[in-house]
Amino acid sequence: MTLSSSSTGSVSGGEPPFKIAIIGAGIGGLAFAIGCLKHKVPYTLYESADKYSIVGAGVGLGPNALRAMDMIDPRLRAMYNDISSGNLTPGKDHVMMDALYAEDGFGESRGWEAASFGAACYERTSAHRRDLLDILTSMIPKETVRFSKRVKTVEQRVDRVVITFEDGEVAEASAVIGSDGAKGPTRKFVLGERYPEEVAATYSGKYVYRSIIPMKDALEILGDHAGDAKSFIGHNVNFITFPISKGTQCNLVAFKFTDEPWTHDQWTRRVTKEEMVADFAHGVDKRLVKLLDWADPLQWSLHHHMNTPTYYNGLICLLGDLAHATTPHQASGAGQCIEDALVLSHLLGKVRDAKQLPLAFKAYDSIRRPRAQKVVKTSQEAGQLYTFTHPEAGEDMEKIVQNFRQRFLWIWEHDLEQDLREGDELFAKLTAAGQV
Numbered sequence: 001m002t003l004s005s006s007s008t009g010s011v012s013g014g015e016p017p018f019k020i021a022i023i024g025a026g027i028g029g030l031a032f033a034i035g036c037l038k039h040k041v042p043y044t045l046y047e048s049a050d051k052y053s054i055v056g057a058g059v060g061l062g063p064n065a066l067r068a069m070d071m072i073d074p075r076l077r078a079m080y081n082d083i084s085s086g087n088l089t090p091g092k093d094h095v096m097m098d099a100l101y102a103e104d105g106f107g108e109s110r111g112w113e114a115a116s117f118g119a120a121c122y123e124r125t126s127a128h129r130r131d132l133l134d135i136l137t138s139m140i141p142k143e144t145v146r147f148s149k150r151v152k153t154v155e156q157r158v159d160r161v162v163i164t165f166e167d168g169e170v171a172e173a174s175a176v177i178g179s180d181g182a183k184g185p186t187r188k189f190v191l192g193e194r195y196p197e198e199v200a201a202t203y204s205g206k207y208v209y210r211s212i213i214p215m216k217d218a219l220e221i222l223g224d225h226a227g228d229a230k231s232f233i234g235h236n237v238n239f240i241t242f243p244i245s246k247g248t249q250c251n252l253v254a255f256k257f258t259d260e261p262w263t264h265d266q267w268t269r270r271v272t273k274e275e276m277v278a279d280f281a282h283g284v285d286k287r288l289v290k291l292l293d294w295a296d297p298l299q300w301s302l303h304h305h306m307n308t309p310t311y312y313n314g315l316i317c318l319l320g321d322l323a324h325a326t327t328p329h330q331a332s333g334a335g336q337c338i339e340d341a342l343v344l345s346h347l348l349g350k351v352r353d354a355k356q357l358p359l360a361f362k363a364y365d366s367i368r369r370p371r372a373q374k375v376v377k378t379s380q381e382a383g384q385l386y387t388f389t390h391p392e393a394g395e396d397m398e399k400i401v402q403n404f405r406q407r408f409l410w411i412w413e414h415d416l417e418q419d420l421r422e423g424d425e426l427f428a429k430l431t432a433a434g435q436v
């Protein structure tokens with residue numbers, strides 16, 4: 001057994017008297033590490049994989065996520081602008097998606113034409129997840145990251161946290177930020193004793209197939225529909241397409257809703273191509289099914305954390321999907337990770353004594369948890385709209401589109417500066433009351 005301590009991620013001079021261990025180098029952990037660099041918070045980032053992940057397809061970010069990026073570090077936002085893509089049709093900058101029927105003819109026989117939803121405050125941008133991770137990792141000093149470090153246990157002592165890795169190494173830190181994803185082990189060390197029933201993520205009742213299609217092929221199959229973000233809505237199915245990689249590729253997420261529980265050990269399940277296609281045998285236009293030629297026949301089950309009663313326990317704190325994994329129907333999971341990173345790194349930048357760490361976590365929990373959990377809940381409802389099962393909108397496409405024209409505004413228009421101000425006030429009150 002070797003013993004190490006977290007100490008490498010700060011800029012020299014005025015270093016605070018504590019050290020943070022970040023677990024997991026996904027979008028959440030990386031954005032948080034960048035925030036720590038800005039606020040001179042010393043950290044070490046531990047990642048179980050032997051290198052940064054390149055898994056995943058397209059990610060769309062709303063204006064709240066872009067503002068959060070900008071506030072963490074304006075260079076991040078500038079780099080994102082270079083890798084992101086909007087709708088290809090001029091004049092559709094503020095359109096999040098066009099709604100169409102998934103059925104044969106996309107609703108043409110009903111007289112339905114693509115109906116747009118979005119908002120003046122919204123600008124359509126999506127990126128390949130790999131490119132997004134590339135820009136995040138480009139800002140992280142190599143010496144602050146330790147790969148092939150799979151966390152096994154996180155144990156709290158009076159004034160520090162002891163982390164044990166699968167390889168037998170033991171590390172210590174003043175506090176742990178768990179950003180190890182929806183099924184990460186750190187969650188149980190925050191919730192296990194008090195809320196054991198909330199540790200495991202629950203199955204949301206749907207799985208997806210994902211693919212990236214060369215835009216020239218997508219245009220051949222879908223015509224002009226391919227160039228702009230689209231939601232093809234059907235009974236128990238939903239196809240989402242949008243351009244990524246500067247418009248050279250089309251990202252596809254094909255959702256299948258089921259009444260069956262997810263009974264497999266893994267969250268992904270390999271099926272045959274025939275089984276994948278059979279999932280969309282009824283009520284789906286053949287052009288959409290054709291797009292599955294580029295898809296790996298792998299079902300990605302969607303799990304979420306509908307209830308998370310607290311985001312911290314003493315010196316251990318949750319961030320990103322580990323705290324609030326959500327279904328992707330509002331394209332907001334990564335955005336919420338970035339907001340977490342902004343608020344938590346800002347608050348840790350105020351901490352002057354390690355005893356104040358739980359107070360910073362308490363302030364973070366108050367600011368972030370209500371909003372992030374609301375995203376999880378409303379996202380599940382959005383899934384109903386995308387499959388004609390919403391209790392109010394049902395199969396009424398006009399009502400569905402009207403709902404989409406309103407439903408994202410509270411996410412997109414949110415005042416992040418106000419979050420930071422409220423966080424500061426709360427932290428000041430807590431430290432004054434606790435006299436630390």
Ligand SMILES: Cc1cc2nc3c(=O)[nH]c(=O)nc-3n(C[C@H](O)[C@H](O)[C@H](O)COP(=O)(O)OP(=O)(O)OC[C@H]3O[C@@H](n4cnc5c(N)ncnc54)[C@H](O)[C@@H]3O)c2cc1C
Pocket residue numbers: 023024025026027028029046047048049053058059060061149150151152179180181182184185208210253319320321322326328331332333334335336337
């Ligand atoms: C189909 C789909 C489409 C989506 N589309 C969008 C979208 O358009 N817009 C949007 O904003 N969001 C979207 N999301 C959500 C978004 O991808 C996630 O919210 C985000 O990637 C979560 O990042 P994270 O860093 O919290 O977790 P993760 O990306 O899961 O990262 C966790 C990291 O922790 C590491 N780890 C795990 N266990 C351990 C351990 N024991 N020890 C050490 N390290 C460990 C993992 O290797 C990984 O690197 C989508 C999600 C899905 C499934």
